Each structure stands twice: as C-alpha cells, then as structure tokens.
Amino acid sequence: MRALRVLLRKEFLQIFRNPALVRMLFLIPVVQLLVLSNAATFEVKRARMYVVDQDRSTVSRGVSDRLAASGRFVPAGASGSVAAGQEALMRRNVELIVVIPSGFERDVVRTRRAAIQLLLNAEDGATAGVTAAYAREILARYARELPGVSARAPAPARIEVRTRGWYNAELDYRHYMVPGILVQLVTIVGTLLTAMNIVREKEAGTLDQLNVTPVSRGTFIAAKLLPLWTIALAVLGIGLTVAHLVFGVPMRGSLPLIFLAAGLYLVAALGIGLWISSVTETQQQAMFVNFSILMVYLLMSGLFTPVSAMPEWAQRVAEFNPMMHFITLMRNVMLKGAGLADVARQLLILGAAGAVVLTVAVRQYHKRAG
Amino acid sequence: MNAIMVRELTRRFGRFTAVDAISVDVAAGEVFGFLGANGAGKTTAIKMLIGLLAPSSGSARVAGYDVLTQSDAVRRNIGYMSQRFSLYDxxxxxxxxxxxxxxxxxxxxxxxxxxxxxxxxxxxxxxxxxxxxxxxxxxxxxxxxxVALLHRPAVVFLDEPTGGVDPVTRRQFWEMIYAAAARGTTVFVTTHYMDEAEYCDRLSIMVDGRIAAMGTPAALKAEFGVASIDEVFVRLARPATAAAGG
Structure with missing residues (x-):
C-alpha cells in the first residue's frame, strides 16, 4: 500500500508538471466538441427539392408547402414529369424529388392512407437517410392534421412515409453526435495516455529501474491506471459541461449513471492502452498501434456510421466493441433519459469487457522478460 | 557466504548465445569489475542477475536468493543503477x-x-x-x-555508471564506491574505463559471451605479462573483434 501511495503521488506530480499535457487535457474536450460536432454531422441544412405533383389537389399542394415551410427543403423546380425531375437530380440542381401520384388526395380522404415517393441523391447514403427521415417526420405531422371526410371517420390520416428520429424532436443533429464524440474523447485520452505514459518510462529506462525494485506488478499497474482513470473521468466531466452549456445537449438521464458506465468503460479503454504499452518499445510504435486500433474501433462503434447499416458480419463484430455499447448507453441516457434498468445490458457488457481486457493486458505485462 | 554465485548461466536469443555458461563468485564487500567489449554480453548477464531477464539455463544466487525462484527477495536486497541515468527528471x-x-x-x-x-x-x-x-x-x-543505496542493499549493480562524466567526478564516484564497499556492500560494476578497472578488487573480462579471464588486477597483468589492464583487455578482446569482421 505504501508503495502504491508513493507511486500515485509520483504519477500525479509528473502529470501536472507537464504543462503541455494539462493544457491538452482541458482543451481537447472543447476543441473536439466544437469542431467535430459541427463538421462530422449529417445534418441536412437546406436540401433543394423538385416537386412532381401529379395530383394537383389541396392535399398534395399542402405536402410541398409543408416541406418548404420547414426550412429544410427549398423548392427548386416543379412539373408533372418525373423525367424532368430526374434530369435536375442528375445535374445536381436538386437533392431530391418528391413524387405525389395522382389519386393522392382521394386516397387520403377515403382510406386515410396514401403514398409518396422520395427520390434522393444517395451518393452520400447517410445524408440521404437523414434527408428522408426529415421528410417523413414533416409529412407524418402533416398527415395527422388532415381532416377526414366525415365526422364519423375521425381516424387520423397516414401518409406512407414512415418516420424515425423520435428522440431528436428539435431535429438538432448535434444532440445525437455529441454523446458519441464524448465517448471517443475519453477513449483517446484513456488509451493513448496510458500507452504513452508507460512506453515513455520504457524509453527513459526508468521502467527497468522500477522493475528491479520489489514493487509488484499489480501495484505498478494500479499506480499507472488510477490517475489516468481519474483524469479521463474529469475530461468527460468537462466535455459534458461544454456539451450542455454550449450546445444545449440535454441530460435527461442520471449523471451518476453516466459516470458509472464511464468508469466501467474506461477499464477496458485503459486496459487496451496497457496492452499496447507492453507490446511496443517506443512512443512512435505505441502511437501507431494506438491509432490503428482506434481507427477500427471508431469505425465499428456506430459513431459516424450506424451499426444497423453495416453488413451482418460487421454487426456481429461490433457487438464485441465496448465503445459501441457505451455510445448507445450515452445516447439513451442523455437524450432519452434511460435509467439503470434500461441500460443494464450495456453496463454488464462494459463491465465484462473491462474485466476481459484488463486480465489479458495484465497477463501480457511482465517485470522480467521471458 | 558469497554475495553473488553464478553457475553456468546462459542466455540464448534464438540461435544466438549472448551469455554462454558463465560462472562467477563475488565475496561480500568486494568491488567486482565486470569488463567486456560492447556486445560481449555484459548487460545481458546483469539483467539476468537483477531479475529483468530470465536465464535460458544455469543458475544464480544474489544476496543468498535464487534469481529465478526468489526474485522478489533478490529485488529487496539489491540496488541498481543503469548506464542510462534512471531517476525521474x-x-x-x-x-x-x-x-x-x-x-x-x-x-x-x-x-x-x-x-x-x-x-x-x-x-x-x-x-x-x-x-x-x-x-x-x-x-x-x-x-x-x-539513491540506489538508500535502502542499504547487500549488493549493488552499477552498469557503466561513469559514462560521459569528467575525470574529477569519476574519481569522486569511485570514492563513493569504496565507501559503500567499506560499509559491507558488494559492488558489481561494469565499465569501459580501464583505469577504473584497476580500482577493482577483482575483475572478469567477457569475450563473446564467455568469461575469458578473471582475477585481481595484479594477477591478470602478471598472467599476460603486461603493465596495464588496458593491455590485457586489448589482447583478449581483439581476436574477437577481428573474427567478427570489425
């Protein structure tokens, strides 16, 4: 215990004596949130639309008016011909075509159901998906307001474009991105700092010096990981504060629950850093291995591309990615207000991932080379 | 009882044998010089004695404890100062x-x-x-x-402790070594400075992983019929250097 105490003191002294590191730790959350949440967004600001209204009815005109009134769609052409619309789409004059078939109003009035076709420029699949989701959302709302033909049939009408994004009612994409970016942030801080910190001691020769002392492997690892674990949680705290104050991202769930999950998740993140440090000899190597791992880790996490859009095998692989589960948990707790029971599965997975990764990493670390 | 007892200690890296069945005894309170050209296997041997590297075969006891099976007891009873300066800057x-x-x-x-x-x-x-x-x-x-002596270890290992320092400081450093030995600490030291080798009670010279010569400085000079340890070293190390193509 005494050795652990003096080693912890050493680690904290060294960390806070490194002004570049301290600045980085406090600036990274701010910069990443500001830059990434604005840049790495699929939000569709003003999609130009071409309206092919083959129905020319009050209801069909309402559809194009509603879309335009949302401010997310700008009318950029209209005719009765789909072909003319497609040409505009191909020339990139518009991003989408809204085709309202003839008989649309009649269907709405008689059967309370009608279909609309959206033709999208899907070169950027994610953007197209978001565009479609916005249209669905707007049309669903419109449909609910349509009056029925008779007072005996007051069932709300449905326009056949189903909608998603219930939990982002403000349609602010940053609210969706920020929790994921916070996860990525603590991952980088935790993994990279751990690996670099230990490898730096390897390079300086001080690790050999420590390995010659009676300090046990467990004490050494605890003294290395505890300070970085604490710091990563502090960085998360800063990130959450910035997210709330600057972006107005809601915190509908419990803050202690977020930190509980982060604490568990960080065991895995730091464990990966520890493992990297034991298989590399220099800081460059550690950096390289780190980014190779993080890259895959990030891409398979659902931060930038939804996991549900991945092929079957990739979805199965992603199940083993603790980062994906932590991102899901963060979004659920922050945006939907999910409670302990709702995210119990993610918590269990995070705990298990931490236990497995740490065990592997500790076994990999030896005081004496084989 | 001897502070260091090494028997047929061997370390192989793949097909290369860095340390080839060396045997050394160092008495308590002795200043033992462990000499050898670069790449002769000195650092590999020291790493095995202080528990940083597992031996391929052979055995060693340091301060009365087996380095393989009682490494924690060994670590409590030794001090170590590496050629790379090892305090926290x-x-x-x-x-x-x-x-x-x-x-x-x-x-x-x-x-x-x-x-x-x-x-x-x-x-x-x-x-x-x-x-x-x-x-x-x-x-x-x-x-x-x-600092390596702070916990009053029975044995202290110094791996090229005086590399890159001026002659006055080296002299002071050796006075500290003698003072430690006078208090009963066994000193196991490697060096490239042949004048320092003359200060040791006994020394060994490693060539290609083997101990080519061992004894007091006076005995070694007499054995080779030369006036300095420097000449002993050159006679032993040169054939190896020539054979290695350098």
Missing amino acids: DLSTRENISLYGGIYGLRDAEIRTRGDELLRHLGMEPIADALVGTLPLGWKQKLAFS
Missing part, C-alpha cells in the same frame, strides 16, 4: 528520494533522515527541490548511485 531530488524510499518500504522518518544525510554528503542541500533534469550529469549520477 521531472521530479525533484527530494521527491526522487521519497519515491524510492517509499517503494523499498522505508518509513517517512527514515526517508527524511537518510535523505538529509545523503543530500548533506553530496553537498546538494541547497538544490534539493530543483528538478533532477536541471542538474549536471555528474551530479545526477552521484545522486542516482546514492
């Missing part, structure tokens, strides 16, 4: 002393008295709170040696 002198004192389980009061004594002895009291990284190399090395 971003901690002060006093913080380094407290760290290593605490690691070896010294009580706070002990750390304070031994630390004060060490600083007074080195004349470093006025700069005890300066970061070690700001000190001149000679001071750092004397400090590193003193």
Whole structure:
C-alpha cells in the first residue's frame, strides 16, 4: 500500500508538471466538441427539392408547402414529369424529388392512407437517410392534421412515409453526435495516455529501474491506471459541461449513471492502452498501434456510421466493441433519459469487457522478460 | 557466504548465445569489475542477475536468493543503477528520494533522515527541490548511485555508471564506491574505463559471451605479462573483434 501511495503521488506530480499535457487535457474536450460536432454531422441544412405533383389537389399542394415551410427543403423546380425531375437530380440542381401520384388526395380522404415517393441523391447514403427521415417526420405531422371526410371517420390520416428520429424532436443533429464524440474523447485520452505514459518510462529506462525494485506488478499497474482513470473521468466531466452549456445537449438521464458506465468503460479503454504499452518499445510504435486500433474501433462503434447499416458480419463484430455499447448507453441516457434498468445490458457488457481486457493486458505485462 | 554465485548461466536469443555458461563468485564487500567489449554480453548477464531477464539455463544466487525462484527477495536486497541515468527528471531530488524510499518500504522518518544525510554528503542541500533534469550529469549520477543505496542493499549493480562524466567526478564516484564497499556492500560494476578497472578488487573480462579471464588486477597483468589492464583487455578482446569482421 505504501508503495502504491508513493507511486500515485509520483504519477500525479509528473502529470501536472507537464504543462503541455494539462493544457491538452482541458482543451481537447472543447476543441473536439466544437469542431467535430459541427463538421462530422449529417445534418441536412437546406436540401433543394423538385416537386412532381401529379395530383394537383389541396392535399398534395399542402405536402410541398409543408416541406418548404420547414426550412429544410427549398423548392427548386416543379412539373408533372418525373423525367424532368430526374434530369435536375442528375445535374445536381436538386437533392431530391418528391413524387405525389395522382389519386393522392382521394386516397387520403377515403382510406386515410396514401403514398409518396422520395427520390434522393444517395451518393452520400447517410445524408440521404437523414434527408428522408426529415421528410417523413414533416409529412407524418402533416398527415395527422388532415381532416377526414366525415365526422364519423375521425381516424387520423397516414401518409406512407414512415418516420424515425423520435428522440431528436428539435431535429438538432448535434444532440445525437455529441454523446458519441464524448465517448471517443475519453477513449483517446484513456488509451493513448496510458500507452504513452508507460512506453515513455520504457524509453527513459526508468521502467527497468522500477522493475528491479520489489514493487509488484499489480501495484505498478494500479499506480499507472488510477490517475489516468481519474483524469479521463474529469475530461468527460468537462466535455459534458461544454456539451450542455454550449450546445444545449440535454441530460435527461442520471449523471451518476453516466459516470458509472464511464468508469466501467474506461477499464477496458485503459486496459487496451496497457496492452499496447507492453507490446511496443517506443512512443512512435505505441502511437501507431494506438491509432490503428482506434481507427477500427471508431469505425465499428456506430459513431459516424450506424451499426444497423453495416453488413451482418460487421454487426456481429461490433457487438464485441465496448465503445459501441457505451455510445448507445450515452445516447439513451442523455437524450432519452434511460435509467439503470434500461441500460443494464450495456453496463454488464462494459463491465465484462473491462474485466476481459484488463486480465489479458495484465497477463501480457511482465517485470522480467521471458 | 558469497554475495553473488553464478553457475553456468546462459542466455540464448534464438540461435544466438549472448551469455554462454558463465560462472562467477563475488565475496561480500568486494568491488567486482565486470569488463567486456560492447556486445560481449555484459548487460545481458546483469539483467539476468537483477531479475529483468530470465536465464535460458544455469543458475544464480544474489544476496543468498535464487534469481529465478526468489526474485522478489533478490529485488529487496539489491540496488541498481543503469548506464542510462534512471531517476525521474521531472521530479525533484527530494521527491526522487521519497519515491524510492517509499517503494523499498522505508518509513517517512527514515526517508527524511537518510535523505538529509545523503543530500548533506553530496553537498546538494541547497538544490534539493530543483528538478533532477536541471542538474549536471555528474551530479545526477552521484545522486542516482546514492539513491540506489538508500535502502542499504547487500549488493549493488552499477552498469557503466561513469559514462560521459569528467575525470574529477569519476574519481569522486569511485570514492563513493569504496565507501559503500567499506560499509559491507558488494559492488558489481561494469565499465569501459580501464583505469577504473584497476580500482577493482577483482575483475572478469567477457569475450563473446564467455568469461575469458578473471582475477585481481595484479594477477591478470602478471598472467599476460603486461603493465596495464588496458593491455590485457586489448589482447583478449581483439581476436574477437577481428573474427567478427570489425
């Protein structure tokens, strides 16, 4: 215990004596949130639309008016011909075509159901998906307001474009991105700092010096990981504060629950850093291995591309990615207000991932080379 | 009982044998010089003795404990100073002393008295709170040696402790080594300076992983019929260097 105490003191002294590191730790959350949440967004600001209204009815005109009134769609052409619309789409004059078939109003009035076709420029699949989701959302709302033909049939009408994004009612994409970016942030801080910190001691020769002392492997690892674990949680705290104050991202769930999950998740993140440090000899190597791992880790996490859009095998692989589960948990707790029971599965997975990764990493670390 | 007993100690890396069945005995309180050209296997041998590297075969006891099976007991009873300066540059002198004192389980009061004594002895009291990284190399090395002795180990291993320091500081360093030996500490030291080799009670010269010669400086000079250890070294090391193509 005494050795652990003096080693912890050493680690904290060294960390806070490194002004570049301290600045980085406090600036990274701010910069990443500001830059990434604005840049790495699929939000569709003003999609130009071409309206092919083959129905020319009050209801069909309402559809194009509603879309335009949302401010997310700008009318950029209209005719009765789909072909003319497609040409505009191909020339990139518009991003989408809204085709309202003839008989649309009649269907709405008689059967309370009608279909609309959206033709999208899907070169950027994610953007197209978001565009479609916005249209669905707007049309669903419109449909609910349509009056029925008779007072005996007051069932709300449905326009056949189903909608998603219930939990982002403000349609602010940053609210969706920020929790994921916070996860990525603590991952980088935790993994990279751990690996670099230990490898730096390897390079300086001080690790050999420590390995010659009676300090046990467990004490050494605890003294290395505890300070970085604490710091990563502090960085998360800063990130959450910035997210709330600057972006107005809601915190509908419990803050202690977020930190509980982060604490568990960080065991895995730091464990990966520890493992990297034991298989590399220099800081460059550690950096390289780190980014190779993080890259895959990030891409398979659902931060930038939804996991549900991945092929079957990739979805199965992603199940083993603790980062994906932590991102899901963060979004659920922050945006939907999910409670302990709702995210119990993610918590269990995070705990298990931490236990497995740490065990592997500790076994990999030896005081004496084989 | 001997402080260090090495029997047929061997370390292979793949097909290359870095240390080839060496056997050495060092008596308690002795200053033992462990010489050899670069790449002769000195550092590999030391790493096995201090528990940083597992031997391929053979055995070694240090301070009465088996390095393979009782490595923790060995670690409690040895001090080590590597050729790479091994204190923390971003901690002060006093913080380094407290760290290593605490690691070896010294009580706070002990750390304070031994630390004060060490600083007074080195004349470093006025700069005890300066970061070690700001000190001149000679001071750092004397400090590193003193810190390696802080827990009063039975055996201290010094791997090229005087590399890159001026002759005056080297002289002072050797006075510290003698003082430690006089207190009963066994000193196992490697060096490239042949004048330093003459200061040792006994020494061995490693060539290509084997111990090519061992004895007191006087005995070795007599055996080879030369006037200095430098000449002994060159006679032993040169055939190896020539064979290696350099």
